[in-house]
Amino acid sequence: MDGVQSNGEGVGRSVPRKEDDRYLRGRGLFIADIRPQGTQDLAFVRAPVAHARVTAIRKPAGFEHCVFTAADLMGVLPITAVSGLPGFKQSSQLVLANGRVRHVGEAVAVCVADTRAEAEDIAELVEVDYEEMPAVSDMLAGMAVDAPRLHEGWTDNAFLSTRVDIGEASVRTNAAIVVRRTLRTARQHMAPIEGRGLVVQWDRRLEQLVMHSSTQMPHIVRTGLAECLGLPQEAVRIIAPDVGGGFGYKGILLPEEVVAGHLAMRLGHPIRWIEDRRESLTGGANCREHHYELTAYAHADGRLIALDCEAHVDAGAYSIYPFSACLEAAQVASILPGPYDFEAYRCSTWSVATNKPPILPYRGVARAGVAYAMETMIDAIAREAGLEPHEVRLRNLIPPEAMPFDNITNKHFDSGDYPQCLRRVVDAIDVPAFRARQRQATGPVRLGLGMAIFCEQAAHGTSVYAGWGIPMVPGFEQAQARMSPDGGLELRVGIQSHGQGLETTLAQVAHSILGVPIARMRVVHGDTGVTPYSTGTWGSRCMVMAGGAVAEACTQLAHRIARIGAHLLQCSVADVVVGDGEVRGPTGSVSIETVARTFYLRPQDLPEDVDGGGLDVTAGYKPERDSGTFSYAAHACTVSVDTRSGEIKLLDYAICEDGGVLVNPMIADGQVIGGVAQGIGTALYEEMAFDAFGQPSAATLADYSIPGATEIPVLRIDHMETPSPYTRFGQKGIGEGGAIGPPAAIANAVNDALAGIGARVDRLPITAARIVTAVMAARA
Amino acid sequence: MKAAAFDLAVPEDISDAATLLAGEDRRAMAGGQSLGPMLNLRATRPAWIVPLTGIAALHGAEQTSDAITLGAATTHAALADGRTPDLEGGVLARIAQGIAYRAVRNRGTIGGSLCHADPAADWLTTLTALDAVVLTTTRAVPLEGFVTGAYRTLLVQGEIVRAIRIPKPATGFHWRYHKLCRKPGEFAHAMAACLATTDGIRLAIGAVGGPPLLLTGDHVSLAGAEAVLGFLDPVDRCIQLEAVSRVLPA
């Protein structure tokens, strides 16, 4: 009996997505579609100020029984997320503020009523006395010695500061080229189309708190929620229904989940909270805000010698569960060198506590900022050296013959041909032809070319996360493959699929092994009650980890099927093959359906040595090496910039992506396209500014600008498929790469366009006003 | 957020509507595309809402040799689709096509847009350049002057806009409208509209925080625009002037 036999709908095929039928017909079941009988809705009273002492909360007369404050939440523990990194300062987030609020939107009280509108009516009547304190609204100012402190007993406002100094310091003196840049990225809101939400009730029969929550990590929420509520974990079940986008926004244990869980137990009826857009914008702009001071040292021919960086990350008010407040900055230090080989590297980082919502890892996590920083420096070197930007990159990229390669920060690049990837986008853009057109465009509308090459580490496992020491360290990923008596298959996984197409791709994996048609499979996910434990969906890990686990479970299942099949065929197990939905022996075949029927319904026909575990297998999986898969991509684009109006047009956008073996190339393209759309948002549109008092600038999507269909150009996507040496099918995680490249590529293109007039924009997003400001400054 | 509780008073006709709206705490609703969000944000909380779009007299359009008169409840979509009379060259249709996106255009009305008086609204600036007149239940007011500030008009409680009269410029007129916005269909951060006929020239500059600025005759030039835009910060002024330069006749 042997491995992969069937592939009609298997790994490598662009099978249409199983889940799309219900999505496209509007028949999905999202959190706000769930409202059990007797449900009451919550409305939170949220802090209108960023930093204040709360000196009094008065419940409106007659409504005392339906308003709850911190004082009412007896026995509920705060959310704490420590990091084991040395020097980490701990914060503790009360699920309802008690005595102090630290960001606009922090929950102070909660109101319960029959409808959300009525709950809001009551919330309006709750009186809270705030004694305002000076706010830290900028991370650099927040590190000043006299800056107001967010947390008691802290010597400064850094959750964590880190420093690495690698290589021989003196090599910097060899540099013919030294370039410096100060760069800043904006605080963003992830803006999934569906916000957060939950519906929770106490199940008296099972003595279990059952919570539907729009989350990416149901098992982790269960662990964290149980801890905060003082419940054993078997007394909590979390179910993520259809989830309308996550991107990291739903990779968290929420204070609202803890409050609602407590109230459901206390009040004895179902409780619902559906976040609205205003709540999510004013209290949920929580990602991507970095500040960089960079110096790059290079030889005259563009070869990089060394890089120095001081990076600040605005981490917001609290350390969130499970990722903590310092994952982002720690990532910055370790991934800034990217796919380049050089001699010396210094990097200091600060994760600064500010009076803003706590930072969460957003698609691409630190990488969108890091690639912007690194790729800006490569272009700066190219300009000094008088070389084409791609030429400088080619002189510095890790060559394919060096793979696998451990870089200067010890990142293990598993495979790939980065120079080829870059050459493919350079050819796609036709750089010489573009340069000729660019030389002609000397009027007010200028043309520019920009590119970026970067890697995406995915499916990081135990070896990486044990080092961070955060509450969650992924280990073996498990999957359950369960055959029904009529030969259908249920795949149960602890991750959650919310746009990634995993209901299809995991079925494709199973199909490759068993040949069961994917129409006869159900991928059950996102429910702690019926799936094996998992850290959930984040870090582009699912195709590698859950895919590997499904393959392992199906392989073991195939062995059990083979044994029964061989018995029915009256031949030796060694002589049968499982695939195409059947067991084939030397003289005939028997369908998997018959095997299943025999096991469940005609046990009298079973062989003596049948496995009593039956046709129901849970198996665990870890890649051969769990330091992460390294997919990578090159993005190149051309833009026009109107120097009078500041208008930017994306003229052409070419991508070459190497995601290893693509389980479903169509879905991989979809992931790239969606990611690029978000990356364009980071580059050109999205910014939640906070004023000196810590007030966010936008409360509606009219003010917080995200790109839509009209802002996304046609993307030309090319693929390379260098298999990962460590994963089940050679697949690599590719969920985030699309979002990483655009800020770097677009910023480089805009600055290429502005170079002719001596202007430059060193800050994201690049808005019309910022272009015009730079042009005016250059002319002055 | 959910709107605070309100009651609905559905009028029979326009005079009934005027009566229903005469008291305190009452608000007319046309397409609801501006009022709806304000209700949901509880930025406004009338006790009564009086829906207008069911009133026949607010629909329909009339055309004479010198003007087009559009019912206040004419939707952006009706104009965009050419289901109403238009000026030569499809001037009104093209303006309507650039407002928001289809779902908003299906409901949003020309009258609601003028009454809401968002400084960056398309109709406000373009119809000011076109010298339109607002016909209310009690009077006819030139659009120039109708809007008194951001989100403020001359309308008094109970007064309803019935229709908008747009004069037809003489054949062979110059018309240009340009708005600069981050995304198509978004409210603009700079806009200008220019009408030049044998009778004279009118330039309206919008999205400047209040009613559009109107320049006529000899004042219509980049220098003239620069002079009235002195209150803007230099970057915003530079971008506004770019919009202006794109609409001025060659």
Ligand SMILES: Cc1cc2nc3c(=O)[nH]c(=O)nc-3n(C[C@H](O)[C@H](O)[C@H](O)COP(=O)(O)OP(=O)(O)OC[C@H]3O[C@@H](n4cnc5c(N)ncnc54)[C@H](O)[C@@H]3O)c2cc1C
């Ligand atoms: C997402 C979005 C994008 C948009 N983008 C644009 C854009 O790019 N450009 C643009 O110009 N607009 C834009 N709008 C606004 C849109 O054009 C609205 O239709 C318009 O502002 C209001 O028209 P309405 O019929 O919906 O009025 P409503 O919202 O119903 O009413 C608006 C106000 O006018 C009053 N009112 C309405 N009709 C009358 C009347 N006949 N007499 C007296 N008072 C009246 C109401 O009491 C209310 O105070 C956008 C709206 C949305 C939601």
